[in-house]
Amino acid sequence: MSEKKKRRIVEASSESTRSVVISGSSKESKKIKRSTSSDQTKQQVHHEEVEVELRDPQKDLEFFQSNCQELRNIMKDIYEMKTGSSANVTEKITEKRMEAVLHFIAMKKLNRLAHIHNKKARDSTEEAKEKVDVLHLQLQNLLYEVMHLQKEITKCLEFKSTDEDIELVDVDDFYHEAPKEVSNPNITKADIHSQRLARLDWELQQRKSLSEKFKEFQEKKNEIVKEIEQKKEYLESLQPMLDTILQSTLPVQEYLSMPLESIRSQHQMAKLLPRPLYILYVQANAYHEACDENISLKIEGDKESALSDETATPDLDSDSDSDNEELSKSKRRRKTIGNVMEEKRQKTLRKHPLSVVMTIKCKDDVTLILTFSYLSVLQITTVMINMQCGTNASNSSDILSTNTLLKGLFPGDHGTESPNPANYYQLNKLGLNSLSSFISVIGHPYRWVQHLCGLDFLETDGERNDVKPASSISVSHIESTINAIKRRIAARLALNKQLAALERRNITVPSSCQSLFPAKISSKLVSWKLITSEDFQALPFTQDVNEKIAPKELNMFFMAIIEQGSARLKAAVILGLDYPIKVPYFVLNLSWKGEHYAGNNNAIRDMESEVNVFYKEFAVEKSCDHILSNQLQRLLMCLDVYVETESAAKGREGPIEFAKEKMFPRLSRGKDRQKPFNYKNQFGYFTFRT
Template sequence: MSTGINVKTTKKPNLDKMDTNEKFYNIEDRIAMALTHEKLYEQSMEQYGVLREVLENYINGQKIEMNMITNIAKVRRLARLSHYATSQLRKESAEKLEIVDAKLLQLQNTTSELQHVRKEIDRCLDYSAGDEDIDLVPVEEFYKTASETISKPEETKNNEHKQYLARLQFEAEQRKEMQSTLHELEGRRNVLLSDIHKKEQRIESVIPNINELLKTTQPLQETLAVQFEDVDKVHEQRKLAVQLPPSLSLLYSHSLAYSEIMQDKSFSVKINKSEILEKEEPEGKRSKNENVLDRIERSANRIFENHPLNVEFEIGCGSQNVLVTFYHLSELQVLTAKWDLSSFKSSSQVLCAENLMTDLFENDDGVKCPNSTGNIKMQHLKLNFNEISKKLGRPYNFAQVLGGFLSADTETHLTESVRKLVLAIRNRVETRIQLDEVLKSIETKKSEILEIPKTSEFKMISFAPIEYEKFMTGISESFSSKISTISSGFYYKADFENSDKSKKLTVWIVIPPNYPQSSAILGFTVNFDEFDSKGLEESTIDLDLKSQLLNVALFKV
């Protein structure tokens, strides 16, 4: 029975006799390499079609009359050839890929070398021999001053490069000559320094002998009224004087002139090293991102920075001495003055108060900064001199005059200003001592009887200083406005009463800092039938009563 299947047969190629397995596999390899994947695909699909048709006929119940073993063997052979061809292609692809990787690596190496070469080229182009910054002599001067062995005009005038090299050579020769001259001068300087050092050593060895001689002759000096200062101290003061800022230097020089001209043995001036009131910032603390508050705080810390040197006056006032120290505030460009009465060994309020030099001269309380620029800075930073008054004092106007910051009277020399200051301080201290004695005498007279006309007898029951705040709350508004012009002063309260304690009188006393140039001011508070008002004006008090009170208080009007 015919199946109707036409099997296409291909003509077998002429092949060599395959008498060995090796020859068989070689022929198979050649066939696999000769066939492309497209041909293998076509032949495989052809064989698969035959097998599919046979299987369909078998399923339909038809009998298979042809042998399919050959077709199956062909399919297996085609599959084997396909796998072999694929493996060969993979092998070739791997070999090609290795070649590509090698070429890529070579390309990367070449690119890296190219970049390195370019960097070297750029480095060579950027190379500086150092001659660009040399200020060579002009060409005309070069040909005039340089020798012909260096300038070689016949070669260099028409060749710019050779001309430049010749100018460099001329510059090198000149520098060698200067170097030799420098070595010669340094040698001379070293010889002079050695000579100076030897002389300084000789002087230093002589100074102790001079000091010893001065100590030995001290009795003779006292007998002849001739005093010699310690040589070491004088030498040290001269060293420090060179380092003073201009303001303190001017003050120091005129103070020495006053001491020598006036022959004031109770006055001396010296230079001291002072404590710098500056808060040092740790290294690296200041940041680029520093905000406004940080800058303001740093400015506030630096505003009261003072020079490390100060000038000190020692002024004799009777048996005691007053120390007045002048400081230079670099940021504010002012001089401050601070006094010290520690030698008085007194706890009295009038001798220990900070207002000793307040209004020493007219309208000079040292509250505001005399420098307008510095005053604006302090107002901006909301600072005042109360913060440093105990350490550095206040910027009084007389200090600015002595330091050259303010002009004195046209007819007044600065040395005369020093004399006036010393005299004013002595008068102020003497006045304060007298005032202290007066206040003590008032306290001892508490038991004395005060006769008031047309009334019964009064006596003082208390007299004591009072704080400013309590003082202001106890007086009337009119009396408060009357004493408002006093920037600082001493405040006292005195209480009086009669024998049966039915009548009381309180005296409020304000002593200005420039007393007795300005008189003490008294206010009264009465509590009895003749005066039924509390906090009366001073003018309403009976004149005899006022006179009696003032006599007891020992104050002038």
């Protein structure tokens, strides 16, 4: 190896200090001075630490990589020399080894410098972390001091003196009422604090004087209470004497129609009523005395049973057979599971011994009797309905049936399900899904009945059973409910008369509506009968309506047949139980020169609109209950117009079947051939709908 190359390697390993002496000859050995004393070692370490600060780590890395590459090349050359057959191999290998040793020495120094550099970096990092920790601790201390100051400020701002809760008189009243020795206006008006103290002194004086007055009035009150007690004792001693006098006046009461004794006995029985029925009795009796004389109330039932009856809900989960019965040697047969469940059902559906009977007198000598009962376990009220008709009305019709008489009195209230959500879980334990199968026994649990008794289950949870009746609920519903019942009875009576007349093929139009129809109508009602819902759904021209109608339990279905010459019109009528709030709905089918219905004939569709949509034209206030008859009368009128216009249009080619008797401007109008079904009663002619 050349002398120039050796010198370059050593100089690269130590740029700032020359720690290695390179000999001029390749055969000369390299002597490295080592200091054995500790002072020299410390100086060398200090020298290297100083050198680390002066050296560039990136250049050391590059120098390390170059040394590694040189070592690889030297090892490769040695390997080739050993495997080759050239002369002077030993000397060349020795030179290569010396060169490799120099590279190792340089790498060792780089390793040492790298450790020193790493140690310095670690020490500087620790020093920086310590500074950060000190600063963080100082920050936390400052934050704690800030938080403490903020709390103190908040306490100061939220501080309230006890005198702030005292209601003092107004400042103007204070200066007007308080003496000048207390108010001292020359000082207090300029100083708010002095004014506050003066007002507090005046308040203290006022309260002391009021306290003395209170003691005086309290003494007077005690004296008056003693007098009242003495008079009360005297009046109680008069009670037996008054009872004897009342018993002796019973014949006089009956003669004068003043049943004072019966009223007193009713009031005594009212005290035994459960709270819901008591609220009903009190509120209905008050409404009877103040507003309606056609209502009468009466309490019926066993008074002795009511006295001995315990209002607490019986324990339905307890087994009827005790342990003693199981262990007894008697030959009695044990109750089966079915008998036990039946007993539990009877206890659950048990009524209170007393009930309230409300009698409502309506028109046409019709009397409606409502018997209200309370189910103690289910905590709901039910009503049994009975209707007594006079000579002018008959209750043989299905329309006056007590099962449907008050159904749907208010929207969605059909009286077949319990309004108390907790009853679902109670009945489910007994294997019952609903109360519908026991309606004939316990009565209808209408929601309006619960409102009359002060019960409201809108906010009751399904797992709760603590219902608290409120008289305010009964007050807000009793007038509207009784009026709704009277309107329903009047509407049903009017409807019953209409149905009876229609069965005799007679349409009774009220006098207030006769001017809405022409004087002469040729079409006649030839048939009117009640049909079932299955018969209605089986009709071919009602298929589009079946999906839109309400459940069959809430409707009645009729079939009307109207004839005019050879034209035969079938009208399927849907009559709701809430008539006349919901008007009857007509579905038409005309058999005349083919089958015509709303799906294939626009004129039939317009006829349906005349009776189903424009019914308000003849639904005047006094004839709302006769809207069914008015609809049928309009249907007859529309059939006359239809056959006359069709005959006139087709009569140009043949004989005219129906002569023109009505006045209308044209036979039809528009692309859909609209008929003039709109009757103008002021002028007596028919026109088109706009």
